[in-house]
Structures are given as structure tokens and as C-alpha cells.
Amino acid sequence: MGLQAYLTLAAVIFCIGLFGVVTRRNTIGILLGIELMLNAVNINLVAFARFHADVTGMIFTVFTICITVSEAALGLAIVILLFRIRRTVMADHLDLLKG
């Protein structure tokens, strides 16, 4: 399989993640979407590292995974706090910024 197949897979996963972020009503679902998008990027990085015989991409991936984990932890904490205050985690109810 060539590089293109990996890139296509990553693009598809990215789009699925984006779709999830934009359409899910549940905030936890949105967080899952973001995870998907980040992992799509990871696939890209690893694929480029493998095909260009350059280890830099893999190191970056390790970093990204770390950051993703922290982000998920922070995101879940925010969602829990949000639920305590607003009694809801539905994204379309959280519209305090409405003009």
C-alpha cells in the first residue's frame, strides 16, 4: 500500500471527526470528534515518517498523543463543571454568546 492510502484514510477520519464536532449535540460527543481529528493528524505524521524514513514525525506523534490525553482530561473536567453549573451538556443549550 502506498502513502496515498494512509493519507486518504487520515482525511476520511478527519472529516468524520469534523462532522461529529459540528453535528453532535452532546458535548462529550464533540470531544470524541476532536480526538478523531487529532488521531487523523497522527496517522498523517506516522505515515510521512515511515515513507520518508525520518523519525521526526514519530516523535511529534508521541507529543501529540500526550497533548491529546491532557486535552481530553481537561475537556472532560470542563464538561463536568459545566454540568454542575448549567445542569446540561447539550451544546445547543450553551448559547450565552448569542448576540
Add this chain to the structure above:
Amino acid sequence: MVDTGFFALAALLLHAFAFLLLALVPPLRRRGRPAALVSILCAAGSLAAAVQAWRTHGGETISRLVWDWLPAQGQALATVGVLADATSTVMLTLVGLVALLVQVYSLGYLSDEPQPALGRYYTYQSLFAFSMMGLVLSPNLLQLFIFWELVGLCSYLLIGYWYQRPAAARAAVKAFWTTKAGDVGLLIGIILLWRQSGTFDLTELRVLVESNALPLAGLSVITFCIYLGAMGKSAQFPLHVWLPDAMEGPTPVSALIHAATMVTAGVYLLVRTSWLFALTPDVLQIVAWIGAFTALLAAVLACVQDDIKRVLAYSTVSQLGYMMTAIGAGFAGAGLFHLLTHGVFKALLFLGSGALIHAVGSNNLSSMGRLAKQMPQTAIVFIVGTLSLAGIPLFGGFVSKEEILGGVWESGLVGPFVLLMIVAFLTAFYMFRAVFLAFFGAPAPAAAGHSHEAPHAHDPPATMAAPLWILAALSVAVGLYTFFIGPGPLGEAGGAAGAEVVSPAWLKPVAVGVAAAGILLAWLRYERRLVDPAVFASALGPIYRAALAKFWIDDLFEGVFAAGTLAFSRLVGWVDRYLVDGVLNALSAWTLTAGDDMRSMQSGRAQDYVYGVAVGLLVLLLWARWALA
């Protein structure tokens, strides 16, 4: 003759000193009477210096003290200083005399005023005398203009002395603006003349004129502009409207304005530059005709006034018309001569009327009557002044008036001559009307109901009586001297400024006859009441009504200038309100609606924003691909 210049300068600076002292030391000014004494002392010293300057001036030689001012390349652009010659020193003496007597008189007349106001009054008085003397002594037109404006300012301040009264405040503003309209002409004239000749200096200008070195092209415009300034200050038609209203000031101020300062400035300016005007005979014609017309108009108006001060005010306008006509006829000397004699007896008349008003408590002739018994002194001096003004031989104004009439006749201006003869008749009539109504006869029928005979009326105190007697004595002395010996020093001042007048032999009896006829008519009408007032009124009905309405000139001005200004203001207001503000309002309204429309885009939901970012990014990528490929 440095002495003459020195004395003239001393006369000028003494008033400046008094003014500065009163203006810069408020405790002195607020004390009132001490301030008045300072001012009067300085005025007395100034008069002595002025008399000395007049006595020592050397005939045709001219004493100049000038210092450079406005330095420019090479030589100074203008100078300041004093120019003391026959014309200016005699004028200086008149100003000094009237200023002193008016200040002394005011001490009695304004004795009821609060002290700070009295101090303010004397401050203005000193400034007024200083400005007028500076104007008289100016060696160049630029300095003259500065003092000219100062005189205007002082008249504004003094007419509006009782500024709490709306009428006085309005009259002050009216005087200021009306004269200002003429002043603009004067300034333009001076600048144009400077462009043409390169100098402001009167002596240099005269040399240029006499050596025919001044280009004549456009000179008529220049002299006419200068005449406009004189027209405003000397209350010539149509800029005469401010003078009768100026009666709102205290009576001594009226005396000062009418006799020696302010209104004489215009005549003096024309006398001063008569050699320049001689180059433009067409403008002189205008001056003469307007002068004669003004004289007639004002004389007619004077006949119907009830306010004694207004009678005198219109008579001043009328006499100024006389002087202007003389200047227009080319006899500036006769004009100045009449200015001097008129200054003495007009000051007398005004101060006398002040004594009447002081005693009766009203300006109106209808509330006076039979005052001769109660106020014999005032009656005598007032009648002396009246006889002088009417042009009766042996009294002040006779010779000078006759010289004007002779000059106008000699220069062939038949129209103005006829007008002036009518004016001479009217002058005698309206002045004696005032005398009969105030001092003799029965109280007017209108006032008989509530007898206004003012039993408490009595002659004024010494501070007021002394100036009256001095002026009356001077009027008689001038009259006797000029009648038997000739114009003498007064005529010499005139002689230096214009040609000699040789009046025809028949003029003297005719002038006296006309004046006597006027007196006779006034006697018949107001003393004996032989002429039925109804007949009088019906015969002269339209003129009478028109005169009562001041010939609608004031109304016309109000209509043209006041209403015009108002209409223009409304237009400007409309433009500001609807065009300027309108654009701004529309802009802000559009901003508001645009914001209102845009806010619906802000749903506040994070997902919508993400959606927007994603779509925007996609569009950008596609565009980049399409545009950059």
C-alpha cells in the same frame, strides 16, 4: 517748534495716565469720588497743555514728534507720534475743554450713582478723551484708525453705561455696529491709499498730492471709502440711525459725544484729508448732497420729537450735515469753524438739558413747562445756546453758519444751498419750540390733568452750573469776537485747512430773516397758540406722520439687516440641522441597522462557529487552488 508738539503730547498722555491709574488700581476706582477727582485733575492739566499747544503753534509750520513703529526692511512701515498744527491744536483745545467741563458736570449729575459705577464712568471718560486726542493728533492714517476704533469702543461703553437697562444696551450695540459698518470702509480706504502711495503719513501724503505725484486712477474709490468711515462716525444719512438712540447714555456723555468727540471725528477726518478729497470732485459732490439731505431730514425729525435730548440729537445730526456740506463744497475751513463753535454751544445745550432732566425727572417736553421761573439760570444759558444754534447774530453759531452758507452758494451748489436754508429755518423753529415748551407757556394740555409743573424743580448745584456758565460765556464771547473782529484764531485753523469764504452781501440779512421767521413761527405756535394745532397737523399730515415714524429708516434697517440676518441664520440653521446633522444621523442609523441585521448571525453556539471556520477554510483552500494554480 518742538514745544508745541511737547505740549500736545502732554495733553494726550495726561488722559492716558488718568485712564491707566483708574483702570489698574481697582481700590481707587471703586471709591468713586477720589477716582473722579484724579480724572478731573488730569483733564484740567490736559486742557492747560492743550491751550498752551494751541497758543504756541507756529502758524503754517508744523510740529511733529514721531517714532518708528512696525519695523520693516529699510525704514519703518508706520510711525506713531503727534502732529501739532493749527487744525489739530485748536481741535485738541476743544476736546480738552469739553472733556473737562463734562467731567466736572458729571460729578453733580451722577451724584446718586453707586461709587464703583462712578469710578467706572470716569475710567471710560478718561479713555474717551485720550482716544479722541490721539485721533486728533495722529500724524498718520494708521494711528488715526486705531484711535478711531478706540473712540467707537468708548462710545459703546458710555452709551451702555446703564447696561442694566435693555434700551441702553441695545443702543450701545446699535451705535457700535452702525459706526462699524462705516469703519470697514475707512479701513479699506486707508489700505487702498497705502497701496497707491506707499505711505500712511499725512504729511508725506500731502507732499505727494501737492506735487501731483499721486496717481489719480481709482482715487475716487479711496476717498469714497474714507468718506464711508466719516459717514458712520458723523451720523450721515443713512448711517445716522445710531445717534438718536445714543441718548440712552447719561446726558453728560451725550454732550461729550455730540460736542467734541465721536461725531466730530468724521468731520475732522475729512477736514484733515481735505486736500486729498479736493482731487476727487465727484466724491465731494456726493458728500455735499448727502450732507444737505441729512441736515434736512434730521431737522424735520427734530420738529416732532417730545424727548428733549432727541431734539438735540437730531439737531446735531442736522448740524453735522451742515459741516459735511461745507466740506463737500470745498470749504473745509468753514466746516471746521462750525465744528468748533458748534462744539461749544452744543455741549452747553446738552448740559442744560441735563439740568432740566435732573430737575424734572423726565426727558419729555410735555412734562415740562414754565420752568423759567424756577430755573432762571438754566433758562438763560439754554436760551444762549439756542440762539447760537439758531444762528442769531452776536451768538456763537452765526458767523460759522453764515460762512458755510456763503461757501455752498459760492461753489454753485444751489440744491444743497436751498436745503440748508430750509434747515436754518427749521433749526430756529424746533429749538425755540423746545424752549417755549420747557421754559414758558402753560403746561401742555396733555399734562394739565396731572399737573407736572414739578414744584421742586430748581437750578442745579454749583458743579453743574459752573460748566454751564463757562460754556454760555464762551458761546457769547465767540459770537461777539467772530462778529466784530472776524473768525480770528478759529478761522485761522480753518484757513489752514481750506479756502477763504467771501459770502455775498445779501446772505447775512436773509439768514437772519430765515432764523427769525422760524423763531416767530415757534412763538406763534407754542407760546401764543395762535396757530391751531389741528390746522398744522392736517396741513402737514403725511410729513408729520412720516417724521413720527422716523421716515421708516430705522424700520427699513431693521427689516433689511435684522430680518435678513435672521433669515440667513434660519437657512444656516436648516443646513446644519438637516444636511450636516442629517448625514451624520443617517450614518449612525445605518450602522445601527447593520449591526442589528448582523447579530442574528451570532447564534452563540460553538458548533456553528466551528462549522463556519471549517467551511471558510474549505472555501479558502478551494479558492487558493483555483486562483494560484
